[in-house]
Amino acid sequence: MGAAMNPPSMSEAKTPASRRKGRWQLLLILFGIVGPMILATGMYKLNFWVPDGRSYHGELIGNGQTRADIGVQADEDRWQMLVTAPRDCSVDCQQLVYLARQIQIGLGRDASRASHALAVTQPLTTEYEAKLAREYPQLQRYPLDVGVFTRATGDKTAPQLWIIDPHGNLVLRYDPTVKGKDLLNDLRQLLKLSNIG
Template identity: 25%
Template sequence: MKARIKLILLILILAAPMPMAWAMLHWQVGIPETDVANGELHHQLPPLSEWPLDWQANDRWLLVWSAPDTCGPDCQAQADQWWRMHRALGREAIRVERLRLTGQDQDVLPGEARLLWQESRPDWVEDFQVWLVDPQGIVVTRYPAFVEVRDVHKDLQRLLKRNPE
């Protein structure tokens, strides 16, 4: 009799997650209703191919940031922090490319590419603003100027984890 009770309890324990998951989905109980990203997900930005840039898709995620035309100490500090965040991705870093958008020719850090605006910079672009762009060139997340690096790092890690190679 004890063995049967143990078997029934074991079956109940192993089978319980499915009915619980169905109930959660059916009655919408315990399901988060907010976004978990730190940046802005619901934006109206065009794909990167429609920006006034000379850019071609290359099947890599992009960390794009807008630098001012004259790169002073703030600009160098921002470039350095994005370089460090990129290195902090570890072995996933090869899946991400860093792009610096600027209006003038500037020196870039290792692993970073510079893109010059072909025309004048669009009015919705601010200095030091950051975007995460998928391999097809669609802007996934937009961040304000001087965003916390750990917020972008967390979102980028989540995107890379959920989108394997």
């Protein structure tokens, strides 16, 4: 008589069912990790489920634009306050440059996490160039591509101040009427919430 066939053990009989259960558990864990990231990215890119209440004072730029999208080519791995002047850097522009420097100083121990910069399309006056060299030694300077800037911002010819994250993404925009205290509070809040830059 041939060898007796052993019936399958209980552990072998449960293997397909336990495999299915294990796969579902793995899928649930992956969805729990990846799902919120996908949702957050969709909310940011498509601008949905954004609360109406806000705690910031500038105009939120939530469309994924970068510094290059407004005509400024720069490498900066810190938070940046960038003043753009699509025309000449007159009184409003100079006031924003002054404000950006004061805000950086006002950051205190976090001042090294931020920088201030100016992007212009036209040459500055000799007098203002001398003032910048004398009083603004840390001011970064960039050329501004006015064509790219106009396509990105529309007909905004007034100087603007932008807060830009360390990845080069535009975060907030301010016009020349911004109050220094509001700008400082916004930047402090961003630095507090961020572990980059």
